[in-house]
Amino acid sequence: MQLIPCPWCGPREEAEFHYGGQAHVAYPEDPSALTDEEWARYVFFRDNPSGPFAERWSHNAGCRRWFNAVRDTRTHDLLAVYRVGEPMPEVTA
Amino acid sequence: MTSPPGAHLPEHPDFLWDNPEPKSSYDVVIVGGGGHGIATAYYLAKVHGITNVAVLEKGWLAGGNMARNTTIIRSNYLWDESSGIYEHSLKLWEGLEEDLGYPILFDQRGVLNLAHSLQDVRDSVRRVNANRLNGIDAEWVDPAGVKEICPIVNTSPDVRYPVLGATYQPRAGIAKHDYVAWGYARAAHAMGVDLIQNCEVTGMETSGGRITAVETSRGRIAAGKVALCAAGHSSVLAEMVGLRLPLASHPLQALVSELLEPVHPTVVMSNAVHVYVSQAHKGELVMGAGIDSYNGYGQRGSFHIIEQQMSAALELFPVFARAHLLRTWAGIVDVSPDASPIVGLTPVGGLYLNCGWGTGGFKATPGVGDCFAHTIAHDKPHPFNEPFTLERFTTGALVDEHGAAAVAH
Ligand SMILES: Cc1cc2nc3c(=O)[nH]c(=O)nc-3n(C[C@H](O)[C@H](O)[C@H](O)COP(=O)(O)OP(=O)(O)OC[C@H]3O[C@@H](n4cnc5c(N)ncnc54)[C@H](O)[C@@H]3O)c2cc1C
Numbered sequence A: 001m002q003l004i005p006c007p008w009c010g011p012r013e014e015a016e017f018h019y020g021g022q023a024h025v026a027y028p029e030d031p032s033a034l035t036d037e038e039w040a041r042y043v044f045f046r047d048n049p050s051g052p053f054a055e056r057w058s059h060n061a062g063c064r065r066w067f068n069a070v071r072d073t074r075t076h077d078l079l080a081v082y083r084v085g086e087p088m089p090e091v092t093a
Numbered sequence B: 001m002t003s004p005p006g007a008h009l010p011e012h013p014d015f016l017w018d019n020p021e022p023k024s025s026y027d028v029v030i031v032g033g034g035g036h037g038i039a040t041a042y043y044l045a046k047v048h049g050i051t052n053v054a055v056l057e058k059g060w061l062a063g064g065n066m067a068r069n070t071t072i073i074r075s076n077y078l079w080d081e082s083s084g085i086y087e088h089s090l091k092l093w094e095g096l097e098e099d100l101g102y103p104i105l106f107d108q109r110g111v112l113n114l115a116h117s118l119q120d121v122r123d124s125v126r127r128v129n130a131n132r133l134n135g136i137d138a139e140w141v142d143p144a145g146v147k148e149i150c151p152i153v154n155t156s157p158d159v160r161y162p163v164l165g166a167t168y169q170p171r172a173g174i175a176k177h178d179y180v181a182w183g184y185a186r187a188a189h190a191m192g193v194d195l196i197q198n199c200e201v202t203g204m205e206t207s208g209g210r211i212t213a214v215e216t217s218r219g220r221i222a223a224g225k226v227a228l229c230a231a232g233h234s235s236v237l238a239e240m241v242g243l244r245l246p247l248a249s250h251p252l253q254a255l256v257s258e259l260l261e262p263v264h265p266t267v268v269m270s271n272a273v274h275v276y277v278s279q280a281h282k283g284e285l286v287m288g289a290g291i292d293s294y295n296g297y298g299q300r301g302s303f304h305i306i307e308q309q310m311s312a313a314l315e316l317f318p319v320f321a322r323a324h325l326l327r328t329w330a331g332i333v334d335v336s337p338d339a340s341p342i343v344g345l346t347p348v349g350g351l352y353l354n355c356g357w358g359t360g361g362f363k364a365t366p367g368v369g370d371c372f373a374h375t376i377a378h379d380k381p382h383p384f385n386e387p388f389t390l391e392r393f394t395t396g397a398l399v400d401e402h403g404a405a406a407v408a409h
């Protein structure tokens, strides 16, 4: 079982968390102006890197708050956690 | 005088394929030596006479998902598009052993997809009807019927997820995954295909919007056409030509028990409780779960997934309580937004895409091998893979198989 360091509660078991996919995907500013192509990008296309990945987690069985993490998808190592609204920290994988 | 250890052993049997040095150029380079890559090479050679072909595999042949899947084969998907390609595949499975001249232990022992809620029941009956309209064998069976087909399933009503019935596809079954890969590899090799292991594709060259070569850990290889069959690594490869794919790579785990006497005559799958079980020819119970929630390229997943899967299995099969777990492992599955694959052309000339099979592409191995080879040979999709374009995510023509494929394989 992995320990995930919730920025509010500290390290807790992975089973307490819910995964939210890629972080920093902003809702389109002017949705009605989007082409089909742009909607497709927004709805269906996400980064899928082999390496560091900025992603969202929710501490469902704890404080129930969302936060962001940078995790190496090759090793599953959590390289950094940070609060929503903060920029992605620099990491070395 | 004592003889050295192993001196009494017979000679190594003949290898089924060679390990050639890569040539500097091929008509077709296939990236990924899993089931799909090797099968595609086989049908390119056999059906289209294209034999100047290399399959480049970064590890050993068929050591990815092909070596890690739970080998369930069926064609009882909901939509016409899916019925087309999965049933084509099932028909090829039915003649594959003869076609390859190699044993693959294909065993049509049937599959039960259990329903545990009223919604499950409605969806399942709808799927049975859709299957029948497409000429696919499918039946709705009630709990007593489930018990008759698979006596060890717990059909008592006083459990958390009671069995309210199941869909049954008698022609579904399992096969020995390694033998399938080896049978295809042996036959492709015999027709002149180069199977090149320990050869990782690290880059791609294009010129004037066309693919011209791949860079590999064993040097540059020029290619008339390049076909991607990299399963979990498809996004990483597509990225090399700036192509974005709507895929997420996830760990998918499975496990086996110790060897047991035959107790389980069929294949049982349950979406609601997230487990599916069959018994391999050797005697192990083979079980799989749902994907781990996070993206992952590590070929390992989290233990609580295994725990959940075991508790689900125990509720459905109380008799498993005394079985010991022998091994668990994971593969990397390329999950698409509509639980259907992407097979076809790309915006780059001469570059072809086969990915997004996620948790369920083993059953498609012969079918997609055949259709993808056709796509490559004619630079045009085969009718069976025509609906599975990359463009469907823009046009909205999705083939939503979450009901038939979500946890199920
Ligand atoms: C645990 C588990 C259970 C499953 N159960 C079922 C099931 O019951 N039924 C079913 O139908 N499907 C099942 N699947 C899904 C099925 O295994 C896959 O959809 C299918 O195997 C994918 O096609 P493949 O065999 O070609 O993939 P793979 O065998 O993964 O082949 C892809 C190959 O590409 C290689 N590669 C990647 N990057 C590069 C590179 N840069 N250069 C060179 N080579 C590269 C990889 O090393 C790999 O060998 C399961 C999968 C898993 C993991």
Ligand SMILES: [Zn+2]
Residues within 6 Å of the ligand: A006, A007, A008, A009, A010, A059, A062, A063, A064, A065
């Ligand atoms: Zn918390």
